[in-house]
């Protein structure tokens with residue numbers, strides 16, 4: 001809809017909405033009163049409110065439960081503190097249809113895709129939280145919350161346009177990572193968008209038999225095809241792909257796993273993030289000991305594979321990987 005205003009008004013509007021995060025057009029005081037009245041008559045600003053904000057004991061993570069505007073559900077998002085970084089872990093779907101066995105979101109099944117407003121709304125809410133504590137706004141974004149981001153491609157892509165815009169959040173592709181269970185057609189599409197965002201592929205197993213057991217999506221997009229697309233992503237974007245690898249005692253932390261990962265990934269510039277599984281009650285899916293974890297990382301290093309152990313923040317608030325469950329009101 002055209003309002004017949006000069007283009008700098010659009011820039012002002014972006015700043016009020018996304019940088020100052022006002023809840024009403026009346027508060028946009030750099031605009032004339034008649035213009036504010038016209039905007040209020042045509043549009044509304046609906047801010048998502050977090051109904052439950054829980055801070056971790058270590059003060060390194062905060063979990064939010066944002067109330068959806070368009071349906072009676074909650075969207076969970078997490079803020080992670082790491083020295084100067086403020087990372088927002090955003091959700092892209094309510095529930096998830098991919099059904100990974102270790103993931104609480106997957107157990108909800110797929111409810112619906114989030115809209116652009118709901119994705120960006122999480123970031124606005126998190127920045128409100130930080131501003132109320134005189135802290136700086138979010139510096140980094142990861143799409144690792146509820147849902148498979150690349151199965152909601154359109155809304156995630158249009159959210160990124162807002163998030164990356166210099167007059168809004170101004171967060172560049174180098175500080176954004178999209179995590180995927182490996183939806184290959186969407187990765188191919190992402191490569192053509194020139195967004196320059198980082199890609200993290202949840203590998204989690206070294207054999208197709210094991211990966212299909214943990215992640216049924218593997219039946220469609222098996223491990224060899226993921227490694228192949230990761231290589232192409234690197235060639236096209238120059239960005240090294242991260243493979244997320246959940247370590248489960250006795251299942252994915254074995255000697256055989258190290259040898260298989262070496263065969264799969266060696267000689268190709270990528271990173272491996274080792275994530276001890278967050279225990280959620282299943283006695284068969286437990287994290288390895290600290291010693292075994294370090295052993296696993298060292299073995300990969302010796303074989304020329306860059307591996308980092310990812311500290312799991314937010315575990316005590318059920319805000320760590322695979323623990324977000326949302327819910328409805």
Ligand code: SF4
Pocket residue numbers: 096097098099100103104105106107145146147148180181322
């Ligand atoms: S791990 Fe990711 S892709 Fe798998 S079920 Fe959970 S949210 Fe979906």
